[in-house]
Amino acid sequence: MTVPVQTSVQTSPARPSPAAPPRFAVAVVGAGAAGLAAALALARDGVETALVGRHAPVADGRTVALLDGSVRFLTALGAWSEIAPHASPLAELQIVDDTGSLFRPPPARFSAAEIGLDAFGWNVESARLVETLRSQARTTPGLTLFEADSAGMRLADGAAVLDLEDGRALSAQLVVGADGGRSPLRAASGLRTREWSYPQAALTTLLAHDRPHRDISTEFHTRNGPFTLVPLPGGHRSSLVWVTAERAAKRLSGLDDADLAAAVEHQARSMLGAMRIDGPRGLVPMRGLSVERPVADRLALIGEAAHVFPPIGAQGLNLGLRDAAALRDAVFSAREANRDPGAPASLAGFGRTRGVDARLRGAAVDMLNRSLLTSLLPVDALRGLGLVALSAIPPLRRMVMREGVQPRLGAPSLMR
Incomplete structure (x- = not known):
């Protein structure tokens, strides 16, 4: 009798399929102020949001003048109550023509009270603003932090996939590029940009001075650019943004504290008395960048990823915060209409209004800035007449002040 021999067949265990990356409605790339504000605004509305970016230290010595609309936005996010004690109101703005022009107008003064505001804005150290927003981001429901840099974005299966430098990945219906003026996401998107530069640099630092600033921001218009003193809390401290010729800015940045303080006091006509340097210094290149339109396939750009301004007129970050608030409105509208937030139809209005603004x-x-750099008499005359008109015609002055701090064009809901 033959006994059948049983043979056993050995099979290799099945390899587990790679886990699908976590999915989000929106992924914000960039942990600066604009990116943080956008992520917080979205999560606050119940949008499943990822915030991608290392929480690197913020350079000390830089300040930002948050205009009224930005303060409203930060209040809606629940962040302003922590920032306000460390901010100084900008109740008045004084412009002094120091160009030496034949058409030099008298100093012009603008008061926030004239348009029903306590202040045009509030000046706060950038590090304080960013750290407050980061602290809030760590405890906000619906907001997942990936504290790593993005290694690139690709499109797959009707979504965007973000690869991170630490090997992780995630997918989202919409990616928000808030990754700065050298934005890798913008560069990879193929969006057309325009870049330019000026023969200037901006010296920044913090100052202590003998006389009180009385919540007045003073801007001297010089032939090399604006020289601006912006109040800080305490009454006897201000931040400095001194825009001047590039070579002169480098020379000033190399002075010791005593000599630099003397140079600042001289340029300020001793308006605030004796000065001393009260913080670190920065030297900011004067350049600009704009994109033709800030949207691409499943990508929306905000902040300096979409536009770079020289540090004049407090426009840069305030514009970036308007981007963040407007993006929240676009995503909210898409959800209300049951649309994909990354679809072209969902981003069309955002791209149009933000581009115009x-x-x-x-x-x-x-x-x-360019009008200050030229000594052509017609240009000087027009600039001087403009300041005289603003001083002499109250309705015109109030209109310009309102537009400066509360722009009506496409104003996001959280800034109204």
């Missing part, structure tokens, strides 16, 4: 603000800053 950025171009208008950029043109105003560029025109002011």
Whole structure:
């Protein structure tokens, strides 16, 4: 009798399929102020949001003047109550023509009270603003933090996939590029950009001074650019943004504290008395950048990823916060209509209004700066007449002040 031999067949265990990356409605790339504000605004509305980016230290010594609309936005996010004690109101703005022009107008003064506000805005150290927003992001429901840099974005299966430098990945219906002026997401998107530069640099630092600033921000218009003193809390501290010729800015940045303080006091005509340097210094290149339109396939750009301004007129970050608030409105509208937030129809209005706003603000800053750099008499005359008209015609002055701090064009709901 033959006994059948049983043979056993050994099979290799099945390899587990790679886990699908976590999915989100929106992924914000960039952990600066604009990116943080956008992520917080979306999560606050119940949008499943990822925030991608290392929480690197913020350079000390830089401040930002948050205009009224930005303060409203931060209040809606629940962040302003922590920032306010460390901010100084900008109740008045004084412009002094120091160009030496034949058409030099008298100093012009603008008061926030004239348009029913306590202040045009509030000046706060950038590090304080960002750290407050980061602290809030760590405890906000519906907001997942990936504290790693993005390694790139690709499209797959009707979504965007973000690969991170630490090997992780995630997918989202919409990616928000808030990754700065050298934005890798913008570069990879193929969006057309325009870049320019000026023969200037901006020296920044913090100052202590003998006389009180009385919540007045003073801007001297010089032939090399604006020299601006902005109040800080305490009454006897201010931040400095001194825009001047590039070579002169480098020379000033190399002075010791005593010599630099003397140079600042001289340029300020001793308006605030004796000065001393009260913080670190920065040297900011004067350059500009704009994109033709801030949207691409499943991508929306905000902040300096979409526009870079020189530090004149407090426009840069305030425009970035308007981007963030407007993006929240676009995503909210898409959800209300049961639309994909990353679809072209969902982003069309955002791209149109944000592009127009950025171009208008950029043109105003560029025109002011270039008008100071030329000594052509017609240009000097027009600039001088403009300041005289603003001083002499109250309705015109109030209209310009309102537009400066509360722009009506496409104003996002959280800034109204």
